[in-house]
Amino acid sequence: MIRRLSMAEGRADPMGATFDGEGVNFSVFSEHASRVTVCLFSDDGKTETHQLDLPERDGNVWHGYVSGLRPGQQYGLRADGPYAPYSGHRFNYHKLLLDPYAKRLTGHPRWHDALMGYSVGDRHADLSFDRRDSAPFMPRCVIEDPAFSWGGDRHPRTRDADTIIYEAHVKGLTKRFPDIDHPGTFLGLGSDRMLDYLTDLGITAIELLPVQAFLNDRFLVEKGLTNYWGYQTIGFFAPEPRYLHAGRIAEFQYMVARLHAAGIEVILDVVYNHTGEGDETGPTLSFRGLDNLSYYRLTPDRRGYVNDTGTGNTVNVDHPMVLRMILDSLRYWVEVMHVDGFRFDLCSTLGRTDDGYDRGAAFFDAIRQDPVLSRTKLIAEPWDIGPGGYQLGAFPPPFREWNDRFRDDVRRFWRIDLGCVPALATRLTGSAPQFDHSGRPATASVNLLTAHDGFTLMDLVSYAKKHNHANGEGNRDGHGENFSDNMGVEGRATSAALAEARALRRRNMMATLLLSQGTPMILAGDEIGNSQHGNNNAYCQDNAVGWIDWDNADDAFLDFTQKLIAFRKAHPILRQKRFLHSEEREPDGLIDLFWWHEDGRPMAQEDWDDASRTVLCAELRMASGTPAYAEREEALFLVFNAGDATVRAMVPGPFDRLRWHKRIDTHAGWFGDKPTAAHVEVAGPSVTVCVLEPHDD
Structure with missing residues (x-):
């Protein structure tokens, strides 16, 4: 027997479906609808039992x-409401819609033409109207009480200068990890063995690829593939169902609490620049059917969609209620789910106005003044494909930014491209030309060698070109220029000598990352030599290509990376917020940064201009203006030698009661303590690090 239910007035706030202990308040934004209906379903989700119109409207909020x-x-x-595409409206009452504020979804849409608001194949295309009910093919929203017993959970709040980010995919990281329960899920990531691994590695934050509910694109499903990365969000408050073992949002909260207990922050890769509904030929799943004109930026004729994201649509962040939804979503993940920060996909889109990109756009200003969000870690991907889309260095504080110039310049230096020494010097010292303005710290540069989008570190030294045929796009997708080098053989190493040469280059590149000023980010799996077999766009590879191969881990490189991270943590010179600009320090009068020629003289302009140069020597100290209360040490001497020949580099000095000690030699994969007199032998190619330490004769 179906019980009788009725709809009372309710409240306009909070948005979404909110359980108060006695019932549920529904609140939905739509500026242009003539009616909004809540549809209730049976316990198994198969039968639509009630259709209850929201009876009240405060402004544009129905409740x-x-x-x-x-x-x-x-x-x-x-x-x-009206179905009038040339007026921007695509209402279709026959289509079941997801609540934008839903806290959990039962699954994913099952692809069928009934999901479209128009009649597929009609000669009028999206101007036609489809009357089929889409409910049989849609997932359901689920009313949740998100209360969780957090106990003594606290945000780690790791200092920016101490942060080391580990970019990972929930399933890819855990699916093949040995001896854990529930691999491929949030629970697997929160398991003891996984946490032991992450803490032993030494990272301080894990940056997760999208975990907000996302869509499996129809063209992928029809090819037997799936949306693995997750950059097609359809639920900004709901965890992705495939990562829930038993369908409980508490599983995500449990994972966060476990990571916090291990001292690891949780950063979410979030996609607010577009949704999974695509362009005018896409499905009507939520936002399009609730208020297309408000949620999306439309072309002048209002039928089409602005496509600054390359995915078919662009979210209209200029609309106050859309902006509110994004801010509500961010606060929900901080206050209710306890995450510590966000990496914003295609962040240039979020700052684009009718007049172009604006670092003072409403989205940035709203976050910067927000008492909750302004205290989190905020990272921008500083580009999109729209007009003026490349904005590296142009984001306001406290945003940090993915630094693709660091990635490319480090790759080119170790590939021995001509003229790369000046660029490496810039990247080594925090990319000041891009970031040293507006009071921004050196940590604003998120330095990366690799990320989910592109080659892994192993593939970077194993492949000269991409091999994306498994994606079903004729190898046309993915980056064409990767600054990679197969070192003479495409693919797997055919000799022990080649394998060691590749391992050495990986050591050199990882050392460059962790010895540079800025915030380092390591791609999960790089520390064990994980390969995607040359696929540099594994967005649809939910299989052994996309999952980390723990069975064939390079334990020697893992040990090397662990020691590098520990070295960085032990030396405050490598973890500075202030930029090094070769300025005199008080009270000792020493210069905080000095570039040396390997023969012991200062670098001259002709040295910098020498395109064949492959050696860079840097003497680093605590930056001018470093406060007295800060951690201190004397100096580091770094030598980067990309050439094949051994370099005999003169060390700076002498200094009273101080002596240089050689601590790292990547050529031998060596960490130790060897006192150094007048010079240090730096085999090619390699990195050598010396530390200036007190010495009593």
Whole structure:
């Protein structure tokens, strides 16, 4: 027997479906709808049992209250209004819609033409109107009480200068990890063995590829593939269902609490620049059916969509209620789910106005003044494909930015491209030309060698070209220029000598990353030599290509990376917020940065201009202006030799009661302590690090 339910007035705030202990308040934004209906479903989700119109409207927020509803109740929305694409409206009451504020989804849409608001194949294309009910093919929203017993959980709040980021995919990281329960899920990531591994490695933050509910694109499903990375969000408050072992959002909260207990921050890769609904030929799943004109930026004729993201649509962040939804989402993940920060996909899109990119755009200003969000770690991907889309260094504080110039310049230096020494010097010292303005610290540069998008570190030294045929796009997708080098053989090493040469280059590149000023980011799996077999765009490879291969881990390189991270943590000169500009320090009068020629003289302009130069020597100290309370040490001497010949580099000095000690030699994979007199032998190619330490004769 179906119980009788009625809709009372309710409240306009909070948005979404909110359980208060006695019933559920529903609140939905739509500026242009003529009716908004809440659809309730049976416990198994198969039968639509009630359609209850929201009875009240405050401005553009529709709301109502249903007594007796409990967490676990499945629901969806329908919205009535004009279907007039040339006016920007695509209402279709026959389409079941996801609540933009839904806290959990039961799964993913099952692809069928009924998901489209128009009749597929009609000669009028998207101007036609489809009357089929999409409910049989749609997932359901689920009413949740997100309360969780957090106990003594606290945000680690790791200092920016001490942060070491580890970019990982929930499933890819854990699916093949040995001896853990529930691999491929949030619970697997929160397991003892996984946490032991991460803490032993030494990272301080894990940056997760999208975990907000996302879409499996139809063209991928029809090819037998899947959206593995997750950059097609359809639920900004709901965890991705495939990462929930038992369908409980508490599993995500448990994972966060476990990571926090291990001292590891959680940063989410979030996609607010577009949604999974695509362009005018895409499905009507949520935002399009609730208020297309408000949620999306449309072309002048209002039928099409601005496509600054390359995915078919662009979210209209200029609309106050859309901006509110994004801010509500961010605060939800901080306050309710306890995450520590966000990496914003295609962040230039979020700062684009009608007049172009604006670092003072409403989105940035809203976050910077927000008492919750302004305290989190905020990282921008500083580009998109829209006009003026490349904005490296142009984001306001406290945003940090992925630094692709660091990535490319370090790759080119170790590939021995001509004229790369000046660029390496810039990257080694925090990319000041891009970031040293507006009071921004050196940590604003998120330095990376690799990321999910592109070659892994192993593939970077094993492949000269991409091998993306498994993606089904004729190898046309992915980056064409990777600054990679197969060192003479495409693919797997054919000799022990080649394998060692590749391992050496990986050591050199990882050392460059962790010895540079800025915030280092390591791609999960790089520390064990993980390969994607030359696929530099594994976005649809939810299989052994995309999953980390723990069975064939390079334990020697893992040990090397662990020691590098420990070295960085032990030396405050490598973890400075202030930029090094070769300025005199008080009170000792020493210069905080000095570039040396390997023969012991200062670098002259002709040395910098020598395109054949392959050696860079740097003497680093605590920056001018470093406060007295800061950690201190004397100096580091770094030598980067990309050439094949051994270099005999003169060390700076002498200094009273101080002596240089050689601590790192990447050519031998060596960490130790060897006192050094007048010079240090630096085999080619390699990195050598010396530390200036007190010495009593």
